[in-house]
Amino acid sequence: MLALESVTKRFGGLTAVGGVSLDVDEGDLVGIIGPNGAGKTTLFNVIAGYYRPESGRVVFEGRDLTGHPPHEICRLGLTRTFQIVKPFGNLSVRDNVMIGALTRVRSVAAARTDADRVVERCGLGDYAGVVAKSLPIGLRKRLELARALATRPRLLLLDEVMAGLNPAELAAMVELIRRVHAGGVTLVVIEHIMAAIMRLTRRIVVLHHGEKIAEGVPARIARDPKVVDAYLGEEFTLE
Amino acid sequence: MRRHAGAIVLFGLAAVAPLATRDAYFLDMIVLILMWGAISSAWNVAGGYAGQVSLGHAAFFGLGAYSAAVLTVHWGLSPWIGLVLGMALSIVAGLIIGYLSNRLRGPYFVLATIAFAQVLLITASRWREMTMGSEGIPVPFKQGFWALGLASKVSWLYLTLGFALALYLVQVYLEVSRMGYQLAGVREDEDAAQALGIAGRRLKVIAIAMSAALTSAGGTFWAQYVGFVDPFYVFSIDLSILFALNTIIGGVGTALGPFLGSILITWLEHYLRATLSDIAPGLIGVHLIIYGCLLIVMVRFVPQGLIGALGALFTWRARAAQRERHART
Amino acid sequence: MGALPQLVVSTLLLGGIYALIAVGLTLIFGIMRVVNFAHGEFLMLGMYLAFWSFSLWRLDPYVVLVVALPVFFVVGLLSYWLVMKGVIKASHNVQIFTTVGLSIALQNVALVLWTGDYRFVRPWHASEVVRLGGAALNLSQIVAFAVAVAFTGGLMAFMKFTHAGRVMRATAEDREAATLMGIDTERVYRLAWTIGIVCVGVAGVLLSPVYTVYPQAGLQFVLLAYVVVVLGGLGDMRGALFGSLIVAAVETVGAYTLGIAWKEVLYFVLFILVLVFRPAGLFGQRGAETLGM
Incomplete structure (x- = not known):
């Protein structure tokens, strides 16, 4: 479904992502881990069209996305959430989600019905009328996800939607992600919390200094000496 | 309908004003309030709804004023053609x-x-x-609608009322339509809007071009109404600031805000000019000192503008009333 | 050929004066991240200070210069406390309209108090013609240039060698780090604003014998100062010096070739082009990136 062909992105002299290749099949739930500065978010920015790679290609459902702007990529069915959440702060939760829905339906009324459904599904029903900037962080992460879902993606990139959540919120988020996946959305998830990602995904990709150093099932990744090395001195949360 | 109550009252009062009085000074004031309110609304399309604050909107105003004046003076063409030409030029300028x-x-x-x-x-x-x-160019007066030579203030009042209503509706459209919601997303966070499939850059450009064209139309009307085009006024930064000022005072990104701001500012200017020039001719700048201070105070303490302040007052009252009811039961 | 020396000398003189206006502006921007739209009005106040001192007490502008330092120090502090302090952490739009409001208010205070008449300060040195290698100029221009250069140089030395200057530069580099290091950023902003205002006030006094004094006098200079500052890179003091020379050169050469009427178009077009293609300035990097460029 998604294929990265040795994608490289540099900033000045710094190589943020160096020759990363990756295949994601329809129905996959892939995790991407790596220490801070490993290039995870940069990789998302390249896939979603925010950065143009210096070399390599991003192919989605047989179509070359390289160089396409983010909004076109979203309309093709691939979108992302942001690690630092970007709610439309002065708008209500419903309006936030509705703006996503309007990408698929032209009528405002239909988009509102759509949005209400998504809001409900993401457990934000009680907050539909609340202004987004007054939500606590846990709910903002949900809103981020809800808004992206409203654009009806077939492939969704989640950038640390579990970071900063308390245990109860975390469990609910894992549950929500599972449901989204079960609903037919292919997922690529960046996460720092190893325990969560081990439980959630079937395949993990490890980035370090912008390069892919390992890929495989969670159990093998946890034992891979290269991965353990890369994480030395970093928070290796396996609680 | 309730959300438009303010507008209905405002435009309704303007519409019936000629029945109550034929006082030229009074009617002139209403024409100017509607005109500046409408042009500030045009600024609001870019500055408020799209979040692109400009202090160069006099450029479009001037294009509108000059297009009509120049076509009339040099080639004897109708100012309505000038209006269209000005709007076209402003769209090009707006795209830039x-x-x-x-x-x-x-x-x-x-x-x-x-x-x-x-x-x-x-x-x-x-x-x-x-x-x-x-x-500058004195705009020749030729009687008739086609030549925009409306002799009576009442005709001008209804013409500007139509223009003001159109601008109000454009803004309401930007609150309830698909484009409006998407624009709100772009204004709040462009990156996030793009991730949701919105062509943020194009949308902003469209909004600015729209704003430019509407401002230009206002420039044409104004020049025909006043009868003179002075480059140092129509292109001045003071004028650009005035559009922003009206909107900020009234409420940025609200459909009624620019009109409320215009009522206050236009009235203040006329009132102070009239009263102060009686005292001493040197005092005519006083209203501008007040504008300046008002701007400083408003952006800092009442960023929502009059609309927001009134809204807060009403919710506060409603809550107080609710509390009272609760206390009684 | 015959015009060349005159062009070079005019460019230098004009550049020196623009530098003094621009340096204060770029200092305020570099440290506070505030674009001061009222900058020109403080210049205008400086011109009026010189005008009234001259016409009431026959004080030469160069004597007034000494008085201008404490006067504008106080003006700077006052305007900071009354107006700027409350919006330091506000959004760009709030800051922009705050300084725009300040600009309107000051301009019209001058209009109401002193009318819109054009005023002139013409001490003896304004009509003293000096010939310098084929170029003719008056003495006031030369002194203004000399003082402006000395002042700008002094300010740059202050920023480089004194503790206060280093603290200010540190704050300009990284606000958060400065706060973490225990720097009282509020004091830094106050100092930056005040120094910026003193610079431009002094510039106003210096310019009074050369230009006309009226309430909107600041506008033409402030727009020009922005061209300078953007060319040099907002926040970059050395860049402002180069920018001043470039603008002065464009202005002098433009006036010579196109005529005075069109020279301004030239530098405004240059301004827009630089904003679009080199938003960080012709030389610099600083400033632009923090604004999310």
Whole structure:
């Protein structure tokens, strides 16, 4: 479904992502881990069209996305959430989600019905009328996800939607992600919390200094000496 | 309907005003309030709804004023043709400014818009063959609708009322339509909007071009109403600031805000000018001192403008009433 | 050929004066991240200070210069406390309209108090013609240039060698780090604003014998100062010096070739082009990136 062909992105002299290749099949739930500065978010920015790679290609459902702007990529069915959440702060939760829905339906009324459904599904029903900037962080992460879902993606990139959540919120988020996946959305998830990602995904990709150093099932990744090395001195949360 | 109650009252009062009085001073005031309110609304399309604050909108106003005046003076064409030409030129200029808005942010964009208007100001004041240079153009008066030569203030009142209503509706459209919601997303966070499939850059450019064209139409009407085009006024930064000021005072990004601001500011100017010039001619600048201070105070303490302040007052009252009811039961 | 020396000398003189206006502006921007739209009005106040001192007490502008330092120090502090302090952490738009409001208010205070008449300060040195290698200029221009250069140089030395200057530069580099290091950023902003205002006030006094004094006098200079500052890179003091020379050169050469009427168009177009293609300035990097360029 998604294929990265040795994608490289540099900033000045710094190589943020160096020759990363990756295949994601329809129905996959892939995790991407790596220490801070490993290039995870940069990789998302390249896939979603925010950065143009210096070399390599991003192919989605047989179509070359390289160089396409983010909004076109979203309309093709691939979108992302942001690690630092970007709610439309002065708008209500419903309006936030509705703006996503309007990408698929032209009528405002239909988009509102759509949005209400998504809001409900993401457990934000009680907050539909609340202004987004007054939500606590846990709910903002949900809103981020809800808004992206409203654009009806077939492939969704989640950038640390579990970071900063308390245990109860975390469990609910894992549950929500599972449901989204079960609903037919292919997922690529960046996460720092190893325990969560081990439980959630079937395949993990490890980035370090912008390069892919390992890929495989969670159990093998946890034992891979290269991965353990890369994480030395970093928070290796396996609680 | 309730959300438009303020507008219905406001435009309704303006519509029936000629029945109550034929006082030229009073009618002139209403025409100007509606005119400045409408043009500030046009600014609001870019500055409020799209979040692209410009201090160069006088550029579009001036294009509208000059297009009609120049066509009439040189070729005897109807100002309505000038209106269309001005709007077309302003759309082109708006596309340029829109392009700039995608390259520049915050203060840089503001500076670029000022410079843009300044270039047009200098051009208009120096291109003598076309614009009669710094002396300005007296707009010849020819009776009739086609020549926009409306002798009576009442006709002008209804013309500007129509213009104001149109602008109000444009803004309401930007609150309830698909484009409006998407624009709100772009204004709040462009990156996030793009991730949701919105062509943020194009949308901003469209909004700015729209704003430019509408401002230009206002410039044409104003020039025909006043009968004189002075480059140092129509392209001035003071005028650009006035559009922003009206909107900020009334409420940025609200459909009624620019009109409320215009009522206060236009009235204040006329009132102070009239009363102070009786005392001493030197005092005519006092209203501008008040504008300046008002601007400083408003952006800091009442960023939502009059609309927001009134809204807060009403919710506060409603809550107080609710509490009272609860206390009784 | 005959015009060349005159062009070079005019460019230098004009550049020196623009530098003094621009340096204060770029200092305020570099440290506070505030674009001061009222900058020109403080210049205008400086011109009026010189005008009234001259016409009431026959004080030469160069004597007034000494008085201008404490006067504008106080003006700077006052305007900071009354107006700027409350919006330091506000959004760009709030800051922009705050300084725009300040600009309107000051301009019209001058209009109401002193009318819109054009005023002139013409001490003896304004009509003293000096010939310098084929170029003719008056003495006031030369002194203004000399003082402006000395002042700008002094300010740059202050920023480089004194503790206060280093603290200010540190704050300009990284606000958060400065706060973490225990720097009282509020004091830094106050100092930056005040120094910026003193610079431009002094510039106003210096310019009074050369230009006309009226309430909107600041506008033409402030727009020009922005061209300078953007060319040099907002916040970059050395860049402002180069920018001043470039603008002065464009202005002098433009006036010579196109005529005075069109020279302004030239530098405004240059301004827009630089904003679009080199938003960080012709030389610099600083400033632009923090604004999300």
